[in-house]
Amino acid sequence: MSKSDIFFERIARQILNKHDSSLPDLRGITILLPNFHAAQPLAQALMRTANRPALLLPQMVTLNEWAQRIAIDQPLIPDSRRSALLYQELRKHERFAQYDLWGIAKELLTLFDELTHSLSSLPADEDEFAEAIQAAYQARQNSALQFEARLVFELWHAMHSGAEWDAARAYQQRLAQLAAQATQPLFVLRTSDWSALENNFLHCYAKNAPVVIADLREMADENVISMALSARPSQEFSAPENVGEMAQGSEIESLMREQAAYLQLQNIPSLGNSLRFFPATSLEQEARAAAMQVRLWLQEGKHDIAIVAQDRVVARRMRALLERAEILVADETGWTFATLSVSTVLDRWLSALQSNFYYHVLLDLLKSPFIFADLPGNERKTAVYQLEQLLRKHGVVQDLDQFMALTAEVPVLQGLLKRLLQAATFLEKNKKKSLAGWLDGLYESLRITGIDTGMQKDSAGAQLWQALQTWRVELSGDSGRYGFNEWRRWLAQQLDGQTYRDTEIESPVRFTHLAATRWRRFDAVLLLGCGAEHLPSVADSGRWFNDAVRNSLNLPTRGMHAARQRDDLLGLLTLNECVRVTWQVDKNGEEGLLSPYLEMLRDLHDLAYRDDLVDKYLLNYLLAEDVHSANMAMASPPLPVLTSAQLPQKVSISAYNSLVACPYQFYARYILRLNELDEVQEEIEKSDYGNHVHIILQKFHERYACLNEHSPEQLLEALSEISAAVFADLLQQNFVARAWLARWNKTLPAYLEWQLNSEAEGWRYVQAESEFNLELDGVILRGRIDRLDRKGGETRVLDYKTQSDALLRNKLKEPGEDVQLACYAFAEQAGEAIFVSLDNGKVRSVQAKQDIGQLADLTVKRLEQVMQAMQAGAALPANGIDAACAYCEIQGLCRKGEWL
Helix, strand or coil: CCHHHHHHHHHHHHHHHHCHHHCCECCCCEEEECCHHHHHHHHHHHHHHHCCCCCECCEEEEHHHHHHCCCCCCCECCHHHHHHHHHHHHHCCHHHCCCCHHHHHHHHHHHHHHHHHHCCCCCCCHHHHHHHHHHHHCCCCCHHHHHHHHHHHHHHHHHHCCCCECHHHHHHHHHHHHHHCCCCCEEEEECCCCCHHHHHHHHHHHCCCCEEEEEHHHHCCCCHHHHHHCCCCHHHHCCCCCHHHHHHHHHHHHHHHHHHHHHHHCCCCCCCCCEEEEEECCHHHHHHHHHHHHHHHHHCCCCCEEEEECCHHHHHHHHHHHHHCCCCCEECCCEEHHHCHHHHHHHHHHHHHHCCCCHHHHHHHHCCCCCCCCCCHHHHHHHHHHHHHHHHHHCCCCCHHHHHHHCCCCHHHHHHHHHHHHHHCCCCCCCCECHHHHHHHHHHHHHHCCHHHHHHCCHHHHHHHHHHHHHHHHCCCCCCCECHHHHHHHHHHHHHHCEECCCCCCCCEEEECHHHHCCCCCCEEEEECCECCCCCCCCCCCCCCCHHHHHHCCCCCHHHHHHHHHHHHHHHHHHCCCEEEEEECEECCEECCECHHHHHHHHHHHHHHCCCCECCCHHHHHHHHHHCCCCCCCCCCCCCECCCCCCCCEEEHHHHHHHHHCHHHHHHHHHCCCCCCCCCCCCCCHHHHHHHHHHHHHHHHHHCCCHHHCCHHHHHHHHHHHHHHHHHHHHHHCCCHHHHHHHHHHHHHHHHHHHHHHHHCCCEEEEEEEEEEEECCCCEEEEEEEEEEEECCEEEEEEEECCCHHHHHHHCCCCCCCCHHHHHHHHHCCCEEEEEEEECCEEEEECCCCCHHHHHHHHHHHHHHHHHHHHCCCECCCCCCHHHHHCCCCCCCCCHHHHC
16 A cells, blocks of 8 residues: 555545444535545545445535635626736836836735735724834834835725725635535645635634544654654755854754654664655756656656656756657646747737837748748748848848838738738837727737637647637726837736646656645656755745735745745655655856755755665666767768769859868858858948949949049049948948948048059059850859959959958969959950059059969869869868868858867
């Protein structure tokens, strides 16, 4: 017989002893359970103990479910409308102007519910209430305390002045009616203290009918668990800071030695076969150990495994590891809607509206599987890809109208953007509406964008969709007016307060929480993340009243919250025979402490039995798993060979430069086409500056082919005018463009001087942006030359660069390393090829030291030879130098760090 069966049989025997005369009909008895999981083992215990062929079982119910059966005539006000009413009251107080009013409203509503449950009525007036608060604070009359007390008093009374009852008040009245009409004997199962309201209910019920409480803390046999966990709250076990605390620690140590001696004297068995601790050295190791333990338990045939997750971060990682091992986990605790992907699409949609459809937010929105779910998936994905290409190509940052103009020739995209434009009209962010009005607008916008269809195809989405409709109905009577941002904060708070539980997963492994384990037995229990910072968890009482005040008002305190967790832990360890505890002893280089409750238990067990309960086997399993992990062979340099279909027919100058820098880079960029998508440029970069300089000089020389025919003043004025006109588009987009224009204007006199000197040497401007396609042996070389000059029968090619002359000279230092000028010279059979450095107010010519004609012939011949080698099956190795790798966008693809 299991430990839990023993306790349930004790309760069954107690019930049957008192009501033996009623057998086999026990329907005249009510049993209050902490949860419905306890109903089956208790029913089985009653059947075994009664030893009857048939038994009519008692009514077994939880207190909340029992209370809900009581009908009340008063109308109820939903929490969503209470929150809105309280928000409007708080807006009247200037002191809260800079605060998150929705957050304050949520805290106050929790406080009001606690006051309702704890007090039948507040003091007669606000002065009396303020005096009670100040007395609890042991403070003199204080304006801040008075304001706090008066505000709480006024708002609490304001919220209770209407004809409607809130849920807390309705629960209070339902319990009062249950107690008043009590006729049946009541048996109560509990493991920890109840609230003041529930204790008051039992007291009133006992006046009309017998009440018997089966408290697991009192029923538990004297053992190491009960001795250790009957200790004081966790804050008393913190590190000593003074002599007094050290003395207190000494007293605790002395008490533990006495308890250990008593356990040895009474021959009370150890916990070595039922409880073990695993101290992890990292979050990853804790998650791996937990997942490994679950797998071992499943292998042993255990079919009801509970994971009590105190640390949700470790729980998420553990769940991922189990799913990788194809083990699904049911989740009793659930996740707030704010953490789910279905809520993300709402946030992206509202963020897109708020940001005037900023392109990043828009693309994120359109990539969600929930939007336009009424369209075929491939059609939607193709349209989003096309839009992303257009945005990156044209550099449009935001504004739906601009996106519409950009996609005029793409009908599918036009249709999607028109739907967004139509949906946006229902959520005009510059207006004020009621909460229900905003929800109506959200409903229409989700319907138009097809998000409603996507939500209703998803189990979490369907629950969220229903919640949105419920809030619309609940808030239909609210007359408050709210801005778009106020409503968004309200919606975010609502999503963070609603929980989704996936009921579709059936698994022998389940996540649960400590309070849900009351009077439950499992095949195995894993207490996950039991560090001191997680167990006991801290009760957040908000900014209203400290524990002294809360205690004087009979409100829950942090100490009560911690004690309840300690008692629940006692019940869990008492009823279950296979428990593992994990925590992190090393957290980012700092020592991680075990929960003080479990620390006391472990230390007492070590004193009594010379066993610190550390799991010595689980780590071995992890080490064995590491040893048997697949050892991958050492990576080798990639050596791709092109097929005949992959051989390029055309090669640009930039592609040829990439081929020279690193053949594998050329392969990835121009054969596999894995080069990065162009980014939508929100800031002006040097490349934009260079492009605009090219356009300015092209326009200037088309107007003034020969400068020495005009006065310097006229030329400078014209060049300044053209520069301002060309930069006008950048100036509209970004204020920083003024700095780039100023930088260029600084260079104008130097450029005019350089050009006049060039003309004095006999060179004359001929053409700008001259394109060429050279048919070579096995490939076509294509490019575009910035500028052509001629002097008699001689040709010169020029390439403008907004770089320093030193940097350009370094490019040309090694013959053939930079192919640009050589290829340009070959294309035009030019006798001279120069870079024109336009940098920092200086203009200088930079040219190769070698004979340009010979260098051009060799450069083109090398390209022909390389293409022939590719055709013959030559590999393209990743042999770029560090300088080439530093700016390579596909540097991780070659895995250079693995094989170098």
